[in-house]
Amino acid sequence: MGSVGVLALQGDVREHLATLSALGVESARVRTPGELDAVDALVLPGGESTAIAHLLVTSGLREALGERLAAGMAVLGTCAGLILLAREVLDGRADQWSYGALEVSVRRNGYGRQIASFEAPLELADGSSVPGVFIRAPRILSRSSAVEVLATYTHADGTDPVLVRQGPVWGASFHPELTADTTVHRLFVESL
Amino acid sequence: MSDSQTTRTGSTLVKRGLADMLRGGVIMDVVNPEQAKVAEDAGAVAVMALERVPADIRRDGGVARMSDPQMIQEIQATVTIPVMAKARIGHFAEAQVLEALGVDYVDESEVLTPADEENHIDKWAFTVPFVCGATNLGEALRRIGEGACLIRSKGEAGTGNVVEAVRHLRSITAMIRRCQSADANELYAIAKDLRAPLPLVLEVAETGHLPVPLFCAGGISTPADASLVRQLGAEAVFVGSGIFKSEDPVRMAHAIVEASTHFDDPSVIAKVSTGLGSAMRGWETSSLEQRLAERGW
Numbered sequence: 001m002g003s004v005g006v007l008a009l010q011g012d013v014r015e016h017l018a019t020l021s022a023l024g025v026e027s028a029r030v031r032t033p034g035e036l037d038a039v040d041a042l043v044l045p046g047g048e049s050t051a052i053a054h055l056l057v058t059s060g061l062r063e064a065l066g067e068r069l070a071a072g073m074a075v076l077g078t079c080a081g082l083i084l085l086a087r088e089v090l091d092g093r094a095d096q097w098s099y100g101a102l103e104v105s106v107r108r109n110g111y112g113r114q115i116a117s118f119e120a121p122l123e124l125a126d127g128s129s130v131p132g133v134f135i136r137a138p139r140i141l142s143r144s145s146a147v148e149v150l151a152t153y154t155h156a157d158g159t160d161p162v163l164v165r166q167g168p169v170w171g172a173s174f175h176p177e178l179t180a181d182t183t184v185h186r187l188f189v190e191s192l
Numbered sequence: 193m194s195d196s197q198t199t200r201t202g203s204t205l206v207k208r209g210l211a212d213m214l215r216g217g218v219i220m221d222v223v224n225p226e227q228a229k230v231a232e233d234a235g236a237v238a239v240m241a242l243e244r245v246p247a248d249i250r251r252d253g254g255v256a257r258m259s260d261p262q263m264i265q266e267i268q269a270t271v272t273i274p275v276m277a278k279a280r281i282g283h284f285a286e287a288q289v290l291e292a293l294g295v296d297y298v299d300e301s302e303v304l305t306p307a308d309e310e311n312h313i314d315k316w317a318f319t320v321p322f323v324c325g326a327t328n329l330g331e332a333l334r335r336i337g338e339g340a341c342l343i344r345s346k347g348e349a350g351t352g353n354v355v356e357a358v359r360h361l362r363s364i365t366a367m368i369r370r371c372q373s374a375d376a377n378e379l380y381a382i383a384k385d386l387r388a389p390l391p392l393v394l395e396v397a398e399t400g401h402l403p404v405p406l407f408c409a410g411g412i413s414t415p416a417d418a419s420l421v422r423q424l425g426a427e428a429v430f431v432g433s434g435i436f437k438s439e440d441p442v443r444m445a446h447a448i449v450e451a452s453t454h455f456d457d458p459s460v461i462a463k464v465s466t467g468l469g470s471a472m473r474g475w476e477t478s479s480l481e482q483r484l485a486e487r488g489w
Contacts, residue, residue: 010216010237012209021326031454046213048273049235054235055453058446081214092230093249093272108272114296115319117206120199135209136296178209179446 005030005039009055011047011080015177019185035063041074044081046135046175049108050093051081066098069101069150074168077186083108083138083172090141101169103144110139122151122162122174126178130183132162132174140164140173150187152182202319204341210274210296210321211342214238214428218449219389219407221432223246225270226264231435232444237295239431241267243370246303246350247433247472250482256304258286261293268294269454276323281488282308286316291320299323300335302487303349303432312488315339324479325409327360327485330386333396336403337389343402345426346485347410350433352474354417356389356409356426356485364406367423371397411487413438413471415451415464422455439469 001077006016008029020027020043022137030036044052056062069075077085086098088105114136122132132153141159143149151163153173162173163184168191176184217237222228228239242250243259258279268275274296279286282301286307290298300313302325315322316339325346326332332343340423345364347357367386371393374382383393395403408426413434422430429452438444447464454460477483 008216012212012215014215015212041278048213048217050232051217051235051237051449054449057234058450059453073343091272091363096272109412113294114206114274114321115291115294116201117210118201119203119205120197133205133209152424178205178212191231 001027002026002040004039004043004192005036006043007046007052007062007081009059009060010051011045012175012177013045015110016043016045016078016185019177019182020189023046023182023186023189026173030061031059033054033060036061036064040063042068042076044075044077045177046079046081049083051082053084053097054130056084066099069099069139069169070167074170074192075101076172076185077102078168078172078175079135079137079150079176082106082140082173085171086138102164102166102171103147104140104164104171105142106138106140106173108138109136111137120153120155122153124151124183125149127186130176130181131179133178136172137173153185202344206214206335207321207341210403211323212447214274214407215405217428218381219276219428219430220450222267222432222433222436225266227441228267228271230442231444232271232273234442235426235449236273236381236445238276238297239267239271240276240278240432242278243487245433245436246484247352247437248350249299249303250350258283258289258304261289262373264290264293264295271457278304279313280304280433281306282311282313284313286321287318287322291318297321297323300340300482301325302346305475306487310489313339320408325485325488326364328363328386329371329396330388330428331407331488332364332402333386333388336392337400341404342407344407344409344430346423346488347412348477348480349410349484351411351477351480352413352434352437352472354411354413354420357408357412357421360407360410361424361426362420364396364402366395368400368402371475372400412448413474415461415468418448418451419455419461422452428452432478433472437472439471
């Protein structure tokens with residue numbers, strides 16, 4: 001396994017770097033196509049998806065990242081990162097684009113505005129629990145059969161997939177990087 | 193097992209967490225939906241909805257209050273990014289109204305006319321998170337002690353002059369370094385001198401940063417200003433009058449967003465600064481009749 005980049009245009013970059021570091025993984029900030037070339041996998045952090053999408057275009061990274069995704073690079077997107085990877089984005093800007101690398105439909109702010117942001121325990125496929133932090137989080141509404149569900153959130157109205165994977169592309173509605181629990185990053189890194 | 197019984201809203205983690213998500217970005221003051229759209233199109237991470245930008249509050253005088261809810265709601269309906277709004281210092285009823293409107297962050301702001309000359313709002317009592325201004329470390333830690341989840345330098349709003357923001361940022365970061373180098377005996381006296389809660393002083397001494405994100409506000413009006421304050425330790429930038437009082441707001445908004453992300457790459461700052469048109473005219477702070485940064489305690 002080589003180094004894992006963290007897209008560092010905007011958002012909670014530092015927490016992802018710290019989590020990777022805690023796992024003993026070599027990591028680097030990525031703000032340019034040249035820096036993207038130097039990493040073997042990439043984390044798309046939490047932040048504002050519209051701002052990150054805008055900065056991907058102006059930095060020349062939109063095409064470069066698209067090519068790496070097409071070539072099968074492993075990517076983990078959290079919150080805004082999930083939105084950027086999704087095939088369909090509801091309640092976004094009229095011109096909101098995304099890579100479509102993950103065959104899911106997500107609704108931006110699907111759990112509500114900031115006053116509805118929440119913490120809740122999540123259940124992994126093996127029955128164990130990880131802490132979930134949801135901040136103006138996207139909600140996964142549907143997925144194709146190619147998308148595997150790795151963690152769920154159960155609430156009064158049902159159970160939602162919140163950590164999903166399609167081959168090398170991983171997406172989380174929540175922010176594993178905001179807690180001391182390194183499970184999600186560890187599972188991603190172990191898959192490389 | 194997870195169920196609705198264990199779901200918690202308004203925790204410190206989710207309140208501070210939204211500020212973490214804004215890091216590296218630019219938060220722009222807007223007075224109508226059209227400006228909010230310009231801000232979002234330019235890559236702003238959030239907008240601050242208010243009736244008058246600080247430069248106009250300064251010019252018009254009178255009592256500056258919370259904005260009309262209708263205007264805030266129109267902006268909420270226009271953009272998908274977080275919407276912040278200002279309440280007067282100590283005016284918890286205005287903050288309650290803003291929370292009821294579902295704004296994403298409340299700025300207990302010295303730009304508005306203070307409502308209480310002794311007490312700030314008890315921010316722990318709210319689900320909505322608060323940002324507060326500070327001129328030094330003691331003030332920042334007092335606000336955090338009251339529940340603020342994001343600190344910004346006050347600067348001198350509406351002047352287009354970055355000098356006060358630089359003073360406040362440097363004051364905060366220099367005092368943090370002083371705490372880090374102090375021995376355990378000295379930290380009690382430092383907490384007393386700062387009039388700051390001791391546990392927060394001890395935390396700063398150990399971690400080397402505030403317990404919440406530190407952003408910059410007050411007088412930023414060019415891409416180079418944004419680069420300067422980011423290099424001085426601000427993790428994101430609030431721009432008030434600097435965008436919509438400039439000659440070409442659309443270009444200025446784009447340029448400051450690029451400058452905040454690529455703050456340590458002078459070639460990017462040079463590129464986005466080229467042919468930008470004039471920045472807001474600005475004021476020399478020594479000529480001001482009203483210092484907004486002196487409001488709050």
